[in-house]
Amino acid sequence: MVRLPITKTPKVYVGGAFIRSESARVFPLRDAAGEFFANIPQCTRKDLRNAVEAAAKAGPGWAKRTAYNRGQILYRLAEMIEARAGEMADAIALGGATPAAAAREVAAAVDRLIYYAGWTDKYEQVLGNVNPVAAPFFNFTVTEPMGIIGVITPDEAPLLALISLVAPAITSGNTVVALASTRQPYPAILLGEMLATSDLPGGVVNLLTGFRAEMIPTFATHTHLRAISAVVNAAERKALALGAAESIKRTIMLKAEEKRDWFATTAQSVDAIRDTLEYKTTWHPVGA
Amino acid sequence: MLVRSPQAALQRLFDEVGSVDQIGIDERVAKYGTRSIKKAAKVWGLRTAVTMVDLTTLEGKDTPGKVASLCQKALRPDDDVSIPPVAAVCVYPSMVRHARRALGNNSSVRIASVATAFPSGQAPLKTRLAEVKAAVADGADEIDMVINRGAFLAGEFGRVQDEIAAVVTACGTATLKVILEVSELETYDSIRAASFLAMRVIRPGDFIKTSTGKTSLNATLGNNQVMLEAIRDFYLDTGVAIAMKPAGGIRSAKQALTFLIAVKETLGDAWLNNTRYRFGASSLLNDLLRQLEKEKTGAYQAPYYFSEAAESY
Numbered sequence: 001m002v003r004l005p006i007t008k009t010p011k012v013y014v015g016g017a018f019i020r021s022e023s024a025r026v027f028p029l030r031d032a033a034g035e036f037f038a039n040i041p042q043c044t045r046k047d048l049r050n051a052v053e054a055a056a057k058a059g060p061g062w063a064k065r066t067a068y069n070r071g072q073i074l075y076r077l078a079e080m081i082e083a084r085a086g087e088m089a090d091a092i093a094l095g096g097a098t099p100a101a102a103a104r105e106v107a108a109a110v111d112r113l114i115y116y117a118g119w120t121d122k123y124e125q126v127l128g129n130v131n132p133v134a135a136p137f138f139n140f141t142v143t144e145p146m147g148i149i150g151v152i153t154p155d156e157a158p159l160l161a162l163i164s165l166v167a168p169a170i171t172s173g174n175t176v177v178a179l180a181s182t183r184q185p186y187p188a189i190l191l192g193e194m195l196a197t198s199d200l201p202g203g204v205v206n207l208l209t210g211f212r213a214e215m216i217p218t219f220a221t222h223t224h225l226r227a228i229s230a231v232v233n234a235a236e237r238k239a240l241a242l243g244a245a246e247s248i249k250r251t252i253m254l255k256a257e258e259k260r261d262w263f264a265t266t267a268q269s270v271d272a273i274r275d276t277l278e279y280k281t282t283w284h285p286v287g288a
Numbered sequence: 289m290l291v292r293s294p295q296a297a298l299q300r301l302f303d304e305v306g307s308v309d310q311i312g313i314d315e316r317v318a319k320y321g322t323r324s325i326k327k328a329a330k331v332w333g334l335r336t337a338v339t340m341v342d343l344t345t346l347e348g349k350d351t352p353g354k355v356a357s358l359c360q361k362a363l364r365p366d367d368d369v370s371i372p373p374v375a376a377v378c379v380y381p382s383m384v385r386h387a388r389r390a391l392g393n394n395s396s397v398r399i400a401s402v403a404t405a406f407p408s409g410q411a412p413l414k415t416r417l418a419e420v421k422a423a424v425a426d427g428a429d430e431i432d433m434v435i436n437r438g439a440f441l442a443g444e445f446g447r448v449q450d451e452i453a454a455v456v457t458a459c460g461t462a463t464l465k466v467i468l469e470v471s472e473l474e475t476y477d478s479i480r481a482a483s484f485l486a487m488r489v490i491r492p493g494d495f496i497k498t499s500t501g502k503t504s505l506n507a508t509l510g511n512n513q514v515m516l517e518a519i520r521d522f523y524l525d526t527g528v529a530i531a532m533k534p535a536g537g538i539r540s541a542k543q544a545l546t547f548l549i550a551v552k553e554t555l556g557d558a559w560l561n562n563t564r565y566r567f568g569a570s571s572l573l574n575d576l577l578r579q580l581e582k583e584k585t586g587a588y589q590a591p592y593y594f595s596e597a598a599e600s601y
Contacts, residue, residue, distance in 0.1 A: 056591070221586065222587060222588040224591070
């Protein structure tokens with residue numbers, strides 16, 4: 001019997017649902033050999049706005065989860081990727097990576113999630129503090145998640161870089177709206193399907209695909225985004241810095257011009273968790 | 289022989305006022321969402337919607353202080369002074385005097401009070417009328433009454449109308465809004481029939497209103513459309529212009545604009561002002577202000593800049 005081919009329509013994962021761009025626009029994705037592979041949603045600033053609304057809805061619930069539970073869920077996400085590692089490696093190999101390199105990237109991404117899953121109930125002990133003060137107060141500092149974090153990923157290591165930027169933000173209870181690599185968006189499309197089965201509440205991680213030039217001005221000016229964690233070039237850095245100054249948001253910008261080893265152990269650290277935290281210091285009176 | 293049963297009575301009323309094509313209404317209102325309202329037209333629509341808001345607080349935990357701050361918000365919704373005040377505040381009868389004290393006697397913001405044993409209406413008529421008179425005496429400019437749904441569904445239309453007429457009398461010069469509580473009427477036919485019953489006894493400029501906001505289903509585009517068409521047909525028959533107020537469930541600016549499109553395309557420009565159309569809402573105002581700020585600055589705004597959402601997100 002002749003069977004018609006069943007191809008997948010790539011959709012982005014926003015608010016726990018798989019959606020097309022509100023603009024209905026798509027752009028063609030070609031594999032390394034130049035063959036047409038699929039049409040990828042070309043998301044717009046309005047998709048970004050909707051994703052931020054979804055993240056805002058999910059945020060309080062996610063931040064209120066126990067640290068231990070957040071760790072379990074991150075671990076579960078790693079399990080979901082591990083189980084479909086072959087499929088994910090194929091998605092990475094679309095961009096021209098060798099099968100071995102692609103498999104290595106998937107393994108590194110899984111390990112990175114496990115790394116941050118371990119940190120969820122430990123970073124507070126490292127970053128929080130009891131402060132010595134010369135007055136009858138019990139003075140202590142605790143951390144709180146900032147809120148909604150915008151993530152803009154580079155073209156290299158399309159899965160590993162995305163995970164490396166998203167994972168530390170959600171570890172502490174932030175929610176994320178991430179723009180995937182324009183040149184290699186397919187791993188992010190696939191990651192959405194894994195996020196959906198990972199117990200991560202819908203809206204905690206929202207993944208968009210599209211063109212950076214269309215989205216970066218809105219990432220910069222949207223006042224509901226509390227921080228931007230991005231790998232960006234000089235012009236983009238300037239646009240983000242100006243918009244962030246106007247909307248009072250934190251920027252954590254890595255230079256796209258510099259070569260970066262996403263596989264290195266230096267690419268993961270508790271400092272990355274600290275980047276998207278706010279500190280709260282409390283002066284509690286004690287009996288004189 | 290005249291059959292005496294609720295069903296027969298309803299059927300006679302439907303025959304008289306005409307029934308509603310449910311599929312047609314649902315398809316019609318589905319199209320309203322496709323209108324593209326941008327830039328200057330959008331700003332106009334948002335500002336018009338601000339002037340149409342009945343800023344509402346109807347909770348057991350309302351306090352004089354909370355009502356006073358609601359009144360301040362009604363007078364000056366935003367720190368941008370070009371944003372107009374809202375149409376009215378809507379409170380419980382016991383809060384009317386506090387609202388009057390906060391607004392003063394010459395305020396452009398009117399005071400609406402729900403009355404007649406809101407939201408159920410299940411109190412003796414004498415009690416309900418006394419409540420209306422007390423609210424008017426305390427300074428209410430507008431009274432939002434609920435109809436007797438039990439009597440309506442039992443087919444006792446004479447009683448429904450007599451009660452509305454009694455409230456009209458009790459209102460004196462105050463504007464009356466008749467709440468049909470559409471979710472308890474169940475069908476579009478019943479909504480249309482109840483609209484006609486009410487419109488026949490209220491005065492020109494009085495309102496019919498969808499719901500109390502206290503039930504699961506509130507104002508939808510569909511039942512808003514049924515009531516707008518009832519108003520249109522009644523106006524074409526009698527020349528009496530009745531006003532309309534959807535209430536409950538309208539939270540976003542985008543929804544409000546869609547409702548305004550329904551008004552524009554069904555009743556025309558004459559109804560696009562706050563003497564003929566209102567929104568009963570509490571959180572809508574903040575979203576309208578948020579979208580106006582977005583139009584002004586070009587940047588999407590966080591909701592916590594607009595006095596709702598105390599959460600850190």
